[in-house]
Amino acid sequence: MKKMIALLLCALLILSLIPASALAAENEILDGRWLCADIQGNVTENTPAALKDDFGLYVNKEWILQAEIPDGETSAGSMEDVIRTLKDRQIALLKDESLTGHDAELVHKLYALVSDWDYRNAQGVEPAMPIISTIRSIDSLEALTAYLYDRNNLLRYYPLVMAVSTDFINPDIYITQIGTPGLMLSDSAEYKERTQAGELRYALREQLGTYMLQRLGLSEDETARVIENAFAFDTLLAEHIKPQATHYEADYFTSLLNYYSPEELEALAGGFPILDMLQAYGLKVGQSFMVTEPDYIAALPEIYTEENVPLMRDWMTLKAAISMTDSLDQETSKQAEAISNAIMGVSGETSEDDDALGSVMGLLPVPMDNLYIQAYCTAQQRQDILDIIEDTVAFYRQMLESVDWLGDETRAKAIEKLDNLRIFAVYPDELGDWSGLDFAGPDEGGSLLAASAAVQEFLIALLSDSIDTTVDKDEWDQLRMQTAQVNAQYNPQNNSINIYAGILSGNVYNEEMSYEQKLGAIGTVIGHEISHGFDTNGAQFDKDGAISNWWTEEDYAAFQARAAKLAAWYDGFIPFESANYSGRQVQTEAIADMAGMKSILAIAAQKEDFDYDAFFRQYATLWRMQGSYPYLVTFVAKDTHPMRYLRINATLAQFDEFVDFYGITEGDGMYNAPEARVAVW
Ligand SMILES: [Zn+2]
Structure with a gap:
């Protein structure tokens, strides 16, 4: 089971660096x-x-x-083979011009934006420049707040996570959850005593950040200062966030059940404008909020201060820079991949098709799911x-x-x-409906960053509309449970098991296997x-x-x-x-x-x-x-x-x-x- 609360947390790519000499594993039975x-x-x-x-x-x-571990990958195995099969099938869908309908149209348009390297290389890092320079110009708390309130700003990083999920106590209703932000080192314990895994994560951020910031025009000195400040801000956040070890304690889920009315939430957040942030993010104010770590929210007024503006500005700069490694030109994407590969002990590069698929899946999971179901799922399998x-x-x-x-x-x-x-x-009986989404393709002057912003707005609007509405627990929620993934899952929030189509190939399941x-x-x-x-x-x-x-x-x-x-x-x-x-x-x-x-x-x-x-x-x-x-x-x-x-x-x-x-x-x-x-x- 993926803990459902994971929906609240930023998915952190775990990539890393240690010196090659330390990479040798011991060929020894250490536990006897x-x-x-x-x-x-x-x-x-x-x-x-x-x-x-x-x-x-x-x-x-x-x-x-x-x-052999395939080029650009960190592991090989039966599950990895199943992942490969799934990707190959999905790549075929990206390229299949014979597919029709709105889902296929969205997918093909985005694939064109992603894979048109002539177009992307001609743009170079230009699409990133206004984003970075706007963030860099933030010089006061007022300017910072104005930046976060303006939905025209494509990359906005809030010092909290706002999400919509079924309520833990009354699972018939969708409710807004207020959580803690994802940390760059993943676990707040890493900010007190860094483990080897923490060192790896630090090295990755530091190196990718250095490359990206300089590519976006920052000087060597400024780059070093941004990275130092970004981690200093992360350390401030970490002081108020519970360590990962508490997630395995017996009372973990009950510890999350802290409910607040809008007025009580405002009071909890002190001077931090939490309801305005929520609406700026795009979520409406519902009747009630579930706050996973109230102590963290109560600490926001001492984190979100005039004095900390330079730290938070640099924290946003680093996050924005690293998030754009795959949205700009080919040189950026290749260099970033080389950096993370060196850190993670990965040799070779992933193929361009795999990279393109990653971008399309990240933005269009439901349309891709629909195409996959129509092409590869059978009643016999089910x-x-x-x-x-x-x-x-x-x-x-x-x-x-x-x-x-x-x-x-x-x-x-x-x-x-x-x-x-x-x-x-x-597969679900009824396919998910993303007919309300559209964005410009390459012929219409579109860009990957603009497409990604359009998807983000569409998704947040969907989530916002669902707040305080009733959950149909017998309906497959494709937004949260994609079937084109290599996974199977128990979901405690509707007492369901979910066996996804993506896992059904190779050594996991195929129709030719014996009973x-x-x-x-x-x-x-x-x-x-x-x-x-x-x-x-x-x-x-x-x-x-x-x-x-x-x-x-x-x-x-x-x-x-x-x-x-x-x-x-x-x-x-x-x-x-x-x-x-x-x-x-x-x-x-x-x-x-x-x-x-x-x-x-x-x-x-x-x-x-x-x-x-x-x-x-x-x-x-x-x-x-x-x-x-x-x-x-x-x-x-x-x-x-x-x-x-x-x-x-x-x-x-x-x-x-x-x-x-x-x-x-x-x-x-x-x-x-x-x-x-x-x-x-
Ligand atoms: Zn499990």
Whole structure:
């Protein structure tokens, strides 16, 4: 599950830099159990790979030895292959002139703007100049406020995030959420003590910023000062923002439930003109606001001051400059890519088609989704997925009925939640409607920046219109749940599982797979997602998606104790020397992996002559990967999923079906004594 609150936060591209000498990974088993096979170069011909000691490596070694990370990418693997297939199909749509209708028209017009390098190179960095010089001319709080209020300014950065989402307490209504701004180093803890991942992020901003600012005409001195001031402002913000570690605490979601009327919100924000900012951004003032971190909003009057204007102006300058790396001429885009590649240990460049697709997807997700559904989704696919979901749900019912540590009261609520699970499989019944959007193409004097501003305005207007209106929870919300993505998701806010079309290819699902292979791949993914309804996060949302604790105190304590045992076990893994692996960070995803495996094994047990070998191999194949070391450093610091070699080995080691089938016994690396097992369900 992507936490829904992520909708509030700026997506930060995680890119980075450390000296090449520090990039070498250690070919060592640091935790005494399994080698971290995910790091490129860690596995060689001579690395032992016995089935009973390291099943993941046993299945995947041959692939690992010949795997190559594609040009411009940070990793390779089964999921990465599925992403490649999706991109190739979408690129074909960009180029398919035979497609008609408004969606195709928008897509082709934007693609023309993106891919017409003669046109873009002729413009050079000119489209950026007025933006930067307007920001640079801000010399007072009054001028800063006037800049933020003027919607003609294409790039406006507010010291808070304003978003629209379903209400956490009453999920029948859309409400405005007020959140904290995304930080350049991602986690406020990085501003107190910088980790290796923080160093990587810092280096990326610093280097990309230096390049872009000088390209936009700033002197060397001025550039250095802008970067220093920008980070000083970010540090001011970070002082009032909770560290990422608090997101994994048991009371995280309830900590977000702070409701304010418009008047109360104004009072909370002190002298900071929060309602005017909101309307300047384009959102209407609704009846009520959910404020994720009130302490932060209360601190805005001491952040947004006359004295801090130079810092905030430079913070906006740096953000604007870095955001434009892909919207200007070819030289800018190539240089920026080279900088981030050097930092992230990436070799080669992504293709022009991939770059163009990235820009189009970023701006036109729903039109692209519609074209993808029409071209690639079939009723057969959808039926296959619905069948597996039906079998898996039946297992969960049995499991919830029989699990011995759950009391009757909680059990009844859990079953009620399962019975109300909404299922969104592959494609919506009705396509999203973006007929209200238009922008100028290259023939009409359009530009990428102008098109992007038009999309932004269109989206904000859509969101604004939805404030205080009723949510249709049975309707697929394409704006928030795109199907042309490689993902599957449990959404606690409407108690739904969402299996997207983009994930249905290659080693995850294809129509030619055997039944066992389908279960080993997409089956375990579906089982994984359903379990999120009942994990430490899902336990906090009820059958309708409202935040409400439906667990008795005793049962929740039993659940937490089991989750803590799992987290403690994961704390013991050291994938590589500098990795500070946090069991708490990965616990919900690890619980889901194990529950997903268990649910599919229960389905398997009912089938005659089930081919367990094919099933377990497919599961190990699903999670194979090779990544660059810097990429994995940033992954481990932030991602809530365990590393892939652990998703394979740590999950399988919990199950009798696996251990018994291969005759694994005490002393084998894949053996985990029954009393040491940590599966929560
Ligand atoms: Zn998950």
